[in-house]
């Protein structure tokens with residue numbers, strides 16, 4: 001089987017979110033979000049802390065239960081109360097800021113445990129797929145190591161390989177480089193860029209504006225639980241129209257700036 005473009009894009013699913021609402025008690029965190037990602041498209045989600053970006057991602061794979069609206073993944077209604085949670089989660093890979101690798105398992109075991117337990121793959125088959133994905137992230141020789149023997153960037157690359165080993169149709173990334181040393185940020189972004197070029201559908205929360213501008217097809221700017229501005233990455237980041245977007249980007253792109 002090839003590890004190239006067709007393998008990923010053949011399985012890519014789109015996401016269609018309409019009127020998504022989520023509250024914690026009286027705090028309405030998502031106030032009717034409309035957002036779509038076409039199959040094979042890369043959408044970056046940007047916005048200030050507390051604007052609801054993680055909550056939105058967590059609703060897409062039902063780590064959080066929405067209070068209203070619908071979420072379709074590949075034509076599959078995630079918000080249907082009858083949804084098969086396990087089946088749905090298999091479709092959606094998620095990469096977190098803090099890697100979340102199993103510390104007591106080797107790199108290879110981290111990548112094979114779910115395919116064996118959840119997808120009921122035979123061990124040899126799961127190892128073959130895992131190795132292919134470890135090679136894809138440049139860690140083909142690291143299968144026997146434990147997570148604490150790797151740098152942060154390498155651990156995050158393993159987390160990506162682990163997610164890919166479930167053969168998802170969609171990948172969610174929640175600030176995947178925010179916990180990394182600056183010198184390892186690039187290696188993770190470059191893997192993500194390769195994935196995007198291979199046709200994976202990706203919804204990425206990030207503060208890496210250069211990455212968003214270069215790799216994303218479209219960018220959504222969220223503030224206070226609503227989408228304030230959306231459009232082509234070059235437009236939203238290069239020439240934002242809304243004052244709130246302009247203000248946010250000014251602060252992110254020039255963090256040492258102080259208004260006097």
Ligand SMILES: Nc1ncnc2c1ncn2[C@@H]1O[C@H](COP(=O)(O)OP(=O)(O)OP(=O)(O)O)[C@@H](O)[C@H]1O
Nearest residue numbers: 024027029047048049050051052053054055056175
């Ligand atoms: N489990 C929870 N219980 C109660 N409130 C929550 C919970 N998770 C998030 N919130 C609140 O929801 C709001 C949005 O949080 P969220 O984590 O989605 O923001 P974010 O945009 O991802 O921010 P950041 O950039 O800091 O990661 C915040 O006010 C937060 O305190």
Ligand SMILES: [Mg+2]
Nearest residue numbers: 053054055174
């Ligand atoms: Mg967050």
